[in-house]
Amino acid sequence: MVIPNDNPWSGLEAGKTDTRRVDATARWNWFWAVMPRTDVALVLQLSDLPNPVPDLPKLRNLEIRFQTLPGGPILYIRLKDSAQLELFDTLCRDVMAAGEFAGTEAEALERAIGRAFRWHYLLRGGKLEALAEEAQKGLIGEIEVLKLLIASLGAKPALAAWTGPSGAPKDFELKAGCIEVKARRGASKPFVKIANEHQLADVSDRRLWLGVLAVDKVQPPHGRTLTEYVDEVTELLERTEPSAIMDWDLHLADAGYDVLHDYSPWRWIVSPPEFHSVAEGFPRITAPVPLGVSGVTYALALSACTPFRTDWNAVRSNLVEEDQP
Template sequence: MMSLKKILKIMEMTKIESIWLGLESDNFSHSGLLYKRYSAEVLPDIFIALKAPEKLRCIAFRISIGFSFDENQWNKLKDIKIETLPDDRDNTKKFLLILLLNKQHKDIFSTLCEDLIFGVSDVSTEQTLVEKLLERLVKWQSLFEKVGKQGLSDEAQRGLYGEIYFLRFFLNNTSDKNHCLKSWLGPENSIQDFQYSNWAVEVKTTHGNNHQKIHITSERQLDDSIIEKIFLYHLSLDIRVGNGESLNSLIDEVSELLNDNTMASNLFKLKLLESGFYETHRPFYEERGYTIRQENLYRVSGNFPRITENQIPIGVGDVRYSIVLSESEEWRIDQETLLGEIQ
């Protein structure tokens, strides 16, 4: 009888991962391609596949036999490979394959393939399809290269904790989960951590003795002449080993909040990868816990203490400065006010 733990694990799997596991359990010995259609609701012909006899995981796109592109420009990629195979069932078609060569990256590959499928789900021309596929490969490569690093720095962990802490708050107070995930731009090194339409939220975390002092990394970060409404969300943290909420547990809770929304869940996984958070690094983050010391919200407007782009003399750049938040009380707002502005 299958254990409850195993049943729950299967339920947590992405669709693409479950298809690969099904294909891998097939006792086949022939060479070629073993594949299964991802979904009839996706416009292009997309298949989850294994290339035999190596049993390499891959994603396959069926295109016209006469459609050509330069495969050689991608032959220096590490850990993934691009190639084409004829379709034995239709001599007018061929498969364009993206193969995973390094099994260490299978979790990342699964997330990236899911994101890729969502990205091309309504593409109607082969030219656009192939362009979208190939433009993602450089991004994929950069993500694979980060896996070998020994996890996030202490500062990066605190920053990511703060952003996901705000994301959880946002998700718990809105019905549009996709909107929340799309607004999270911190992993893309955007000017502000959250931005959508005419609003932006910059998240800052502090700890230790200078818990009321935040650092601003550019003259554009708090410049409301660039975007209409800017808010500052500040978390003052106490950090203890074995006490408080870990980065891992926060991420797991947000993942559970997104279980009923495949697109938002997959986007969350992709943004974690872009932030440098990888499943293989989870042991590095397990013991460190965060406790909220203070939680502050400010509307950045008027004479809020800051430096903006129009105040910078010609020839001056790379502006960095600090703000003492105890001097900013008149701009403080509550959570209800913020939610009314960003939904």
């Protein structure tokens, strides 16, 4: 492979392992490297191998591995397809940026692997286009409820409960109960769309709540972009529970969010969620439906849900009491 002169690997000698430190001021030991087969790579030099050794993403055109060298263990990310050199440069810088937030080497490694997994999901099935407006509204609504759960349960339990991006019937599923989230336009008719007969169906031995938020598009400088809503949670996790960032990244990828997309044309404001207890008498269509009928979609009038209104404190009390170990 001929290494162009305008990238981080230029000047390194091909045909043997040659390295150059990325930045003398960097907190951790990152190196640009050229491997013996002339493949370019990013290397993170480590004091010790993690125990147990974590799973690593598997990508068609990349090799991500631990290796023990005479100078100590390393994690390396090697590019196997030279045609992807420009994209690989971007990937490496993003992985390093994630690792540099860490306060310890172990945390830097975990962040780097977590960011590599994000690229794994994006490159495996990343969206070619930014999420449409309705999908942005829905994701913002779920993020707002997720923030409440993080504050109440902690980041990892809250993220484990966030099942909406994986296509589960309910957006959040916990031991004590489930939450279905609906984002609507504040000025629209007071209805929410229920996508199928399973969304508000009872779950055995668990409570069910419907959370409704108004998510409205506004003009600059008002509101925030979807990227800013995502960044708020990312920064929260970086400060309080960095080990949960990998889970957060994977959920976002499953939801179709791609960090490389430009969401600046859309700005949103969101209302605090209103919660309803989906209990006996709640207006809904649930499974089982008549034989031969499926995919039932209907509009639910919020006025009919008023008798079932509750607040977050009541929902939180039930979830925290039952979901604590």
